[in-house]
Every structure is written in structure tokens, then in C-alpha cells.
Amino acid sequence: MNDELLQVLRRPPQERADAARNRTRLLEAAARLFAEGGVEALTVDAAARAAGVGKGTVFRRFGDKSGLVAALLDQRERELQEAIIFGEPPLGPGAPARERALAFFDAYLGYLADHLDLVRLSETAAPGARFRIGAYAFWHRHLAILCAHRPDPDHLAHLLLGTVAADLNAELLRQGLGWDRIRAGVASTVDALVGPSSPEAP
Amino acid sequence: MNDELLQVLRRPPQERADAARNRTRLLEAAARLFAEGGVEALTVDAAARAAGVGKGTVFRRFGDKSGLVAALLDQRERELQEAIIFGEPPLGPGAPARERALAFFDAYLGYLADHLDLVRLSETAAPGARFRIGAYAFWHRHLAILCAHRPDPDHLAHLLLGTVAADLNAELLRQGLGWDRIRAGVASTVDALVGPSSPEAP
DNA sequence: AGCCTAACCGGACTTGAGTCCGCTTGTCTA
DNA sequence: TAGACAAGCGGACTCAAGTCCGGTTAGGCT
Incomplete structure (x- = not known):
């Protein structure tokens, strides 16, 4: 079964290009913060700053901190x-x-x-x-x-x-x-x- | 078995009078806040204010919010x-x-x-x-x-x-x-x- | 190409938990 | 009764999550 297909099934409404870019940036930044400083370093502010986006963006994208972390584990x-x-x-x-x-x-x-x-x-x-x-x-x-x-x-x-x-x-x-x-x-x-x-x- | 005895066993170091008074006041205030506004109304600040004590006192007495609430359930x-x-x-x-x-x-x-x-x-x-x-x-x-x-x-x-x-x-x-x-x-x-x-x- | 609008953006703001530290006071001893 | 000091006090401060809203823009439509 095709990976892309599964992905589409999972996220039906297509995302605007900037939104998708910011999602990626946020996940990368969050992963890096965690890798470097563990769970304590992984705050929403820090992730937003490191990704170069506003805090509001994190919450719009992932709902809450729990959602951001869950997205990290998604794979x-x-x-x-x-x-x-x-x-x-x-x-x-x-x-x-x-x-x-x-x-x-x-x-x-x-x-x-x-x-x-x-x-x-x-x-x-x-x-x-x-x-x-x-x-x-x-x-x-x-x-x-x-x-x-x-x-x-x-x-x-x-x-x-x-x-x-x-x-x-x-x-x-x-x-x-x-x-x-x-x-x-x-x-x-x-x-x-x-x-x-x-x-x-x- | 004697209630007082049990209580003493449970809290060996005796408490200073003002400390005991503040504990009582805090518990009463917290109980009242919860009774009136449910779990949302029960914040540490509100409890401290309602009891007429400082916030620091709550944390010294009960450790954290969880401890305050646990004390409410103690009975x-x-x-x-x-x-x-x-x-x-x-x-x-x-x-x-x-x-x-x-x-x-x-x-x-x-x-x-x-x-x-x-x-x-x-x-x-x-x-x-x-x-x-x-x-x-x-x-x-x-x-x-x-x-x-x-x-x-x-x-x-x-x-x-x-x-x-x-x-x-x-x-x-x-x-x-x-x-x-x-x-x-x-x-x-x-x-x-x-x-x-x-x-x-x- | 130009327009329209829904979606998105970001950062200031609010809220609440927990810390800190200089001041006060109860209690014990002499 | 007076003095000493450990215990207690309180409120300003820090830190992080989550909200809000005026401004911006991607991308479909004509």
C-alpha cells in the first residue's frame, strides 16, 4: 500500500503551502530542541522561536502542546x-x-x-x-x-x-x-x- | 482507637499555632471555592486570597496544588x-x-x-x-x-x-x-x- | 494578470503554578 | 519576663501554556 495514499487518507483537507512549510519547520525545530535539551527544553515558545514562526501558529497547527508532541511521535x-x-x-x-x-x-x-x-x-x-x-x-x-x-x-x-x-x-x-x-x-x-x-x- | 492519637501519629512534628490556623483557613476557603464554582474556581491564588494568606504559605503548607486538593479529600x-x-x-x-x-x-x-x-x-x-x-x-x-x-x-x-x-x-x-x-x-x-x-x- | 477571500500569521496579552527572600512572630529557655 | 532563633509569612517575580485579533497572503476564479 502506497505511503502517499495513506497520508492523504489521514489528512483530507489539503494544506496551504505556507502552512505545510511551517508544520515541517516546527516539527524539525521541536525534534532538535528535544534532542539537545530533553523534555525540559521543549517548550512551545522555544519551538516557535526556533522555527521562526509565531506562537499562535503552533496552536493553530497542533491544537496544544500535547498535539505537537504527538506529531513528533507520529512516525x-x-x-x-x-x-x-x-x-x-x-x-x-x-x-x-x-x-x-x-x-x-x-x-x-x-x-x-x-x-x-x-x-x-x-x-x-x-x-x-x-x-x-x-x-x-x-x-x-x-x-x-x-x-x-x-x-x-x-x-x-x-x-x-x-x-x-x-x-x-x-x-x-x-x-x-x-x-x-x-x-x-x-x-x-x-x-x-x-x-x-x-x-x-x- | 483514639482519633487524636491517630492524628498525632500521622503528623509527628507539632505545628506552630499560626501555621495550624492558616492550614484550617486555607482548607475552609478552598472547600468553599470549590463548592461555589467547581474545580475551575479552585486556583491557588484564589484560595490564598480567600483565606487571607500569601500564596507562598499555600506552597509551604501543602507542597503544591495537588497537595492542597489531597488535603481536602483527606477526611x-x-x-x-x-x-x-x-x-x-x-x-x-x-x-x-x-x-x-x-x-x-x-x-x-x-x-x-x-x-x-x-x-x-x-x-x-x-x-x-x-x-x-x-x-x-x-x-x-x-x-x-x-x-x-x-x-x-x-x-x-x-x-x-x-x-x-x-x-x-x-x-x-x-x-x-x-x-x-x-x-x-x-x-x-x-x-x-x-x-x-x-x-x-x- | 488582477481580484477576492478564506486561511494563515505572529506576537502581545492573560492566566495560573510555583519560587524567592527579606521581614515577622511563636515558642522555648533562662 | 526577656531574649534568641527557627519557623512561618506574603507578595512580587518567573516561567510556560493558551487566547486574541489586526494585518498578510496563497491560490482559485474570471
């Missing part, structure tokens, strides 16, 4: 999403629900470990921000489908995603748990909750 | 904590771990439903605030003890508490789930995770 998220839709089992279609769920959480924890600070920033920038990020809805739907055989898939999917909340996992690391222990705990939890799956899944 | 939390330590089973000691855990989450969801806005405010005032609130450590230890028969009680207790995070449940309500559905989902999740318990618990 990696998209890779995971595509692996889920089009990839090989067990992450992609074809494996039993339980295996797919386990594969998803394993992959997601890899993503989280690689980008914990940014994910945390985008999830905690404002109350409820986590649930407004586009990707959250995707993960949620995916899991709800995998839990279709359980009583309340919608709710259960939210609870499952709670296990990989960035703020929680940052705290677990701070308390000295390592990623191995986190992985094991999440796996066993997912296993218990998704439970014995029907032989095949969508 | 209700303490009731629940005492019921867990000294109360009747299944909430108090004597019932099997699974029943105690279920009773805890049922009681906690009642508390959460009554005070959702305040709990959410105190949990989301800053990244990681949730885990710094004194009560969180209490709930966590309680659950970890109840999960002692499972592989990683410490981690599991954190994941269980994730199901009652205020921000998540506020979102669930916003999406149209009711408390009944939330209760049922949490109960079935806790049941699956705490699992068949050893016959008695501490």
Missing part, C-alpha cells in the same frame, strides 16, 4: 499501526486474539521504552490529553476487537491500555522496576484478562 | 483507610484476599464517584502527582499484600490501581459509560487478576 506510531493492520501474525491479522494482544503489548512497550519522555509529555500535558491523541483511539479499537469474546470489550480495552500509561511506567522505573519486570507483569495481566481466546481473530 | 480517605485496617470484613481484615480486594474497589469507586472532580484535580495537577499523594502508597501496599500469592504483587498492585485512575474514569463517563458498568468491569478485572485466593488474608 513511529504509524509503523506500529501498519504492522497491526497489514503485518505478519502474531502482531498482524491471523493469530488468535490472545497472541495478538500479547504481541501488541510487547511491541508497544518497546515503543514506550524508546520514547518514554515524549509519550509521557504528550499524555500528561493536560488532563485527558492521553485520550484525545488520535493513536489512543486506534489502540483502543484494536484491543476492543480482540476482546470481543469478553463481557465489556470497550471498558476492558481501556483498562488494558492503562497498564502502559506513560506516567505510570515512568513511576515504575523511578521505583526501580526494570523493563523486563514491567514486560512480564503486563504480559501476565493481559494474558489473564484477554483470556482463552476463540481460535481465530479478525 | 474521606482516612475513613476508608480505617475501615480497611480496623473495620469489618470483607473490607477489613478477616476475609479472603479476593473478597477484600473486591470490597476495596467497590468502596473506592464509591469514593471516586462522590469526589471525581477533586480526585482528578489532585491526580493530574502535575505529572506523577498521583503517585506522590500519601494515600496512593497506602492503597498500593494494601493491594500488594492482598496479591502476595501472585508473581509480582508490587507491579500488579499498581496495575490494579490504574483501573480506578480518576482521569481514566472521567473519560469513561464522558464516553457514556455509567458507574454501574465501570463497577462491573473493574470487579471482573480485579477478580481475574487477584484470582483464587489462599483461604485467609492478613
Whole structure:
């Protein structure tokens, strides 16, 4: 499937040339700021200044700080999403629900470990921000489908995603748990909750 | 057991008279502001002004906004904590771990439903605030003890508490789930995770 | 090519959390 | 009762997110 096509599907209303240029500049500037000074250096003012645009532009383009950071993570998220839709089992279609769920959480924890600070920033920038990020809805739907055989898939999917909340996992690391222990705990939890799956899944 | 004694145990270094008076004034003012204008009216500046103290005093007394709000909730939390330590089973000691855990989450969801806005405010005032609130450590230890028969009680207790995070449940309500559905989902999740318990618990 | 307008731009402004530090006061001791 | 000093006080200050609005411009249309 064509990258360009996917991109178009994702952003239907075409953007004016200057707007697109500023989006790119902002993302580059934000990435640079983060690379150089970590999460603390990544303020909206600094990103706007470094990109040579006004602050208002950032908010028009990305909604809020959380949206700017989410856009930075977009590429990696998209890779995971595509692996889920089009990839090989067990992450992609074809494996039993339980295996797919386990594969998803394993992959997601890899993503989280690689980008914990940014994910945390985008999830905690404002109350409820986590649930407004586009990707959250995707993960949620995916899991709800995998839990279709359980009583309340919608709710259960939210609870499952709670296990990989960035703020929680940052705290677990701070308390000295390592990623191995986190992985094991999440796996066993997912296993218990998704439970014995029907032989095949969508 | 004597209330005063409990209080002393909880706050060993005695407070200067003016400090105690200002604490009371601040809590009263904050409660009033919240009662009148909801969560939006409850800013640190407003509370300080209404209490007739300086802003610095609020931060010295309560650490941050999250701490001020947590102090407002302290009374209700303490009731629940005492019921867990000294109360009747299944909430108090004597019932099997699974029943105690279920009773805890049922009681906690009642508390959460009554005070959702305040709990959410105190949990989301800053990244990681949730885990710094004194009560969180209490709930966590309680659950970890109840999960002692499972592989990683410490981690599991954190994941269980994730199901009652205020921000998540506020979102669930916003999406149209009711408390009944939330209760049922949490109960079935806790049941699956705490699992068949050893016959008695501490 | 020239016009029209919706979209975009940017930076000053508002708001609220959290810090700082010189001044004040409660409390303990003699 | 008086003196010493740790604890407490408060409000001006800093810092960052998010809003607003008058001016500008890309790009479609004629």
C-alpha cells in the first residue's frame, strides 16, 4: 500500500503551502530542541522561536502542546499501526486474539521504552490529553476487537491500555522496576484478562 | 482507637499555632471555592486570597496544588483507610484476599464517584502527582499484600490501581459509560487478576 | 494578470503554578 | 519576663501554556 495514499487518507483537507512549510519547520525545530535539551527544553515558545514562526501558529497547527508532541511521535506510531493492520501474525491479522494482544503489548512497550519522555509529555500535558491523541483511539479499537469474546470489550480495552500509561511506567522505573519486570507483569495481566481466546481473530 | 492519637501519629512534628490556623483557613476557603464554582474556581491564588494568606504559605503548607486538593479529600480517605485496617470484613481484615480486594474497589469507586472532580484535580495537577499523594502508597501496599500469592504483587498492585485512575474514569463517563458498568468491569478485572485466593488474608 | 477571500500569521496579552527572600512572630529557655 | 532563633509569612517575580485579533497572503476564479 502506497505511503502517499495513506497520508492523504489521514489528512483530507489539503494544506496551504505556507502552512505545510511551517508544520515541517516546527516539527524539525521541536525534534532538535528535544534532542539537545530533553523534555525540559521543549517548550512551545522555544519551538516557535526556533522555527521562526509565531506562537499562535503552533496552536493553530497542533491544537496544544500535547498535539505537537504527538506529531513528533507520529512516525513511529504509524509503523506500529501498519504492522497491526497489514503485518505478519502474531502482531498482524491471523493469530488468535490472545497472541495478538500479547504481541501488541510487547511491541508497544518497546515503543514506550524508546520514547518514554515524549509519550509521557504528550499524555500528561493536560488532563485527558492521553485520550484525545488520535493513536489512543486506534489502540483502543484494536484491543476492543480482540476482546470481543469478553463481557465489556470497550471498558476492558481501556483498562488494558492503562497498564502502559506513560506516567505510570515512568513511576515504575523511578521505583526501580526494570523493563523486563514491567514486560512480564503486563504480559501476565493481559494474558489473564484477554483470556482463552476463540481460535481465530479478525 | 483514639482519633487524636491517630492524628498525632500521622503528623509527628507539632505545628506552630499560626501555621495550624492558616492550614484550617486555607482548607475552609478552598472547600468553599470549590463548592461555589467547581474545580475551575479552585486556583491557588484564589484560595490564598480567600483565606487571607500569601500564596507562598499555600506552597509551604501543602507542597503544591495537588497537595492542597489531597488535603481536602483527606477526611474521606482516612475513613476508608480505617475501615480497611480496623473495620469489618470483607473490607477489613478477616476475609479472603479476593473478597477484600473486591470490597476495596467497590468502596473506592464509591469514593471516586462522590469526589471525581477533586480526585482528578489532585491526580493530574502535575505529572506523577498521583503517585506522590500519601494515600496512593497506602492503597498500593494494601493491594500488594492482598496479591502476595501472585508473581509480582508490587507491579500488579499498581496495575490494579490504574483501573480506578480518576482521569481514566472521567473519560469513561464522558464516553457514556455509567458507574454501574465501570463497577462491573473493574470487579471482573480485579477478580481475574487477584484470582483464587489462599483461604485467609492478613 | 488582477481580484477576492478564506486561511494563515505572529506576537502581545492573560492566566495560573510555583519560587524567592527579606521581614515577622511563636515558642522555648533562662 | 526577656531574649534568641527557627519557623512561618506574603507578595512580587518567573516561567510556560493558551487566547486574541489586526494585518498578510496563497491560490482559485474570471
